[in-house]
Amino acid sequence: MTHDPKDQFNRIREEITDSFDEELETQLDEDYLDELVAEGMGEGGTPTLDRKVYFRELFRLQHELIRLQDWVQHKKLKVAVLFEGRDSAGKGGAIKRVTQRLNPRVCRVVALPAPTERERSQWYFQRYVPHLPAGGEIVLFDRSWYNRAGVERVMGFCTPDELEEFFRSVPDFERMLVRSGIILIKYWFSITDEEQEFRFQMRIQDPLKQWKLSPMDLQSRVHWEDYTRAKEDMLQRTHTSDAPWWVVQAVDKKKARLNLIAHLLNQIPYETVPRPEIVLPARVRHADYERHPVPPDMYVPEVY
Numbered sequence: 001m002t003h004d005p006k007d008q009f010n011r012i013r014e015e016i017t018d019s020f021d022e023e024l025e026t027q028l029d030e031d032y033l034d035e036l037v038a039e040g041m042g043e044g045g046t047p048t049l050d051r052k053v054y055f056r057e058l059f060r061l062q063h064e065l066i067r068l069q070d071w072v073q074h075k076k077l078k079v080a081v082l083f084e085g086r087d088s089a090g091k092g093g094a095i096k097r098v099t100q101r102l103n104p105r106v107c108r109v110v111a112l113p114a115p116t117e118r119e120r121s122q123w124y125f126q127r128y129v130p131h132l133p134a135g136g137e138i139v140l141f142d143r144s145w146y147n148r149a150g151v152e153r154v155m156g157f158c159t160p161d162e163l164e165e166f167f168r169s170v171p172d173f174e175r176m177l178v179r180s181g182i183i184l185i186k187y188w189f190s191i192t193d194e195e196q197e198f199r200f201q202m203r204i205q206d207p208l209k210q211w212k213l214s215p216m217d218l219q220s221r222v223h224w225e226d227y228t229r230a231k232e233d234m235l236q237r238t239h240t241s242d243a244p245w246w247v248v249q250a251v252d253k254k255k256a257r258l259n260l261i262a263h264l265l266n267q268i269p270y271e272t273v274p275r276p277e278i279v280l281p282a283r284v285r286h287a288d289y290e291r292h293p294v295p296p297d298m299y300v301p302e303v304y
Contacts, residue, residue, distance in 0.1 A: 071270035076135030085189030111142035
């Protein structure tokens with residue numbers, strides 16, 4: 001069977017455009033948010049990153065992430081990245097852009113629910129250990145063992161003794177992870193009081209995002225200052241040479257994502273993995289095979 005080169009080119013172009021549209025669909029509601037933010041800032045406000053610059057840099061950085069992924073697989077590296085920050089700080093959006101074009105078998109996200117009764121009786125770090133990366137894996141923790149230093153502390157889900165034990169143990173725990181060969185990278189997403197309130201109000205008004213608001217999220221507004229004190233204490237007591245914290249300025253979501261990915265790429269030296277040329281094998285055809293028709297009632301109705 002022969003293919004018209006022009007038709008092939010047009011088909012490839014459509015496929016690439018469709019890939020770009022995946023990001024554009026995600027961005028549509030965020031552009032609306034940016035417009036509202038710009039209106040509220042007035043002349044003295046700082047505009048968000050130009051859309052063309054943002055997309056050009058995002059796709060470039062995502063291409064580099066694929067190279068990093070290949071290198072991690074090739075060298076059997078173990079990478080664990082922690083994403084922490086206030087509710088609505090933009091952790092989920094950043095994680096989505098990191099994983100968007102990567103192989104989910106190599107790069108996976110861990111977002112654990114509240115601990116069960118049994119887990120609460122375990123060694124605190126125990127439920128996180130099974131999710132740590134093996135060789136050739138990247139694991140992104142959407143919140144991590146630092147829950148104890150944040151929400152558990154502020155909301156009274158742990159005792160003062162349990163909190164103090166956490167602060168005594170976590171440097172040794174992370175030192176063991178690093179000694180075992182895990183590349184451990186910790187990010188804190190920082191936003192202002194005003195920005196968090198604005199994002200919460202947007203979620204309240206948007207029926208597509210109301211599910212993101214949990215009762216615990218709403219309580220975080222009441223306890224803003226308590227979370228601030230908890231964050232400052234946490235950063236001071238757990239910022240070590242073995243596992244330092246990196247703070248992401250996250251009021252501007254687009255800049256935060258690009259800065260995060262660029263920084264992540266710089267934390268792990270990588271090279272291009274040499275690959276043999278890929279050749280698509282010819283399809284095997286059998287003269288006695290006849291494709292059977294699909295019954296019409298099995299088709300999904302073509303509404304569009």
